[in-house]
Amino acid sequence: MKVLKLVYKNLLRHKLRTALTVLGIAVAVMAFGLLRTVVTAWYAGVESSSVNRLVTRHAVSFIFPLPIADQDQIAKVPGITDITHFTWFQGVYIDDQQFFPRVAVDPEKIFAIYPEFLITPEELAVFKKERNSCVIGEKTALKYNLKIGDMMSVRGDIYPGEWQFIVRGIYKPKDKATDATQMFFHYAYLDERMRQEAPSRAGQVGWYVMTVDNPDHAAEISAAVDALFANSRAETKTETEKAFQQSFVSLSGTIITSLKFISYVIIGIILLVLANTIVMTARERIREYAVLKVLGFTSFHISGLIFGESLFIAMLGGVTGIGLTFPVCRGFGEAMSSFFPLFNVEPSTIALSLVFSVSVGVIAAMYPAVKSVQTKIVDGLRQIG
Template structure:
């Protein structure tokens, strides 16, 4: 207790310098945590993916659709337990700023493949029965103030026209990693409208964007994928089947340069505050040269001086780190609100909190290393001469 009081008194001997150092630490720890969380949010879809789901798309590009009749052939593949499909819609709600994901799906089979979307039986039934119906995630409903029975108009971009949907359900995620900022509606409604637009012909009405394939054994994902792709080899619509995680990583890979830049900036922030902290501890050591020499003259070993410097540096660093971590929560909440549905999942992870604390402690240790080594080797006579 005596040592702690001594360290606390030493740490705040120069209050302005210490407070400015703490401010820098708090800003650095908050920035580090926020940047780490942004990177985590980019990978949220990857982390939330299921090992029992495969995604089958056109081998050329995701923009090329696949025939609807592929569904039955995929369902017959050994190892496949269920099949559903989805189309990206890309509609606009009021203004382009209100971006959120919209998918036209086959309701029963799609919801069966995504048990993490928690929906009441009544809402599920209402959605399945209403061709004009739609369901949205809780986060999206809260953002726009939607309630069951509300009309949701979308202006089509990929599929032109005005599309009106009736909100039949609001789903909650099974855990924090579940995307609650998307909208699902009937693929058949999309197909019918496209058929009407084509003047009764099939056109693109009998095509889907991707197939979602449920498999019985996650360990057989590679072999099942190969069997599906082999089935459509040399056809007009060859397929590429991969795990849901690999499919999500494909989108993340498009932003590799941005993610690398964010990670680099987070490290640079820590290095900058390390330099500031090291300067603070060096100034502290120089100012107390005579004190440390006196302690050695009184018989205190060099290790005691080292412990004083390391202890003071760690104390300042940990105080700044704890305050920075505490402020990271409201900062992340404010960023999540400002970002809207850009990041469906945005929350501070336990790993990020641990890394923030480790970074703060690391700064405290490294910053005190050189001053502590130098003070441990101080000559008593030179130190006392400094007093004169």
């Protein structure tokens, strides 16, 4: 028999207590993993940004439009190789719980500037030709069971009225990091109606996206673009796509900070759950530890028994929790796919969960181990229970 076997036998002494502690840790680790995945999903757009794309938006806020006439001026800035524009449409599809990005684009440019959206040449050709057509991501197509030729009816909110679109293409993501939920339709379709119904809103776009020949020159090119419109009625702010995406995330900064805080609170809860079990366990066994010392076991052995038990429970709970994290995140990601197009458990989340499990196992055992080691044999032998 080895000391490890004694640890194992001790674990089975109070099976229900051990099982409940393992379960408690597993649920907490799973909750930690889920929250961390929500946080990483929030940053997914930032992480998947291209380094050779710049975004120009209104200097005050991206909700203010820019004149479409700016496009030709921007295109002439040295270093810019291509340019297109986007206009956030939003609207309500089916009901206001169904969220996926709906954006007016230039059909001639969108798929050239975003090669990560994969579409067949045939579908792209039809999309370019039909003014009321749209292309949707395959996740959205799957979620709403939409096929080529289907009609999509969207009730406008930013741009009021009923809007009809025909699905003419379904794009696939190049990799897991690419958002496959968006809907793109002709800017011309939107602008044409604005000219008739709200002329003051015609000829305006949301933001421009440019490709550059050298990402190292992004700062100089951005400055050159913004200089074009300095002191104009629509001053611009040009930044890398990553910074642009980051500004969206910053809008939810408080929520993200709260989620991060809660995830660390969960680690604290794990620590308390395990510490409670180990403290109770060690207190019950003070007499046994004294007997082991009489038999010649040293403080090192006694500490090893306590740390071993604590670490085993923490690791078993941690590994079980990590095992649970995957199906729970998959289910959560599917249910929230509109809000989180990319919802994958990152390796860093798994590593953090493991590190925290081990740390909690060590920290929870510290006090009872020190206490048990410091207890004199004669005092331990007097302990009842």
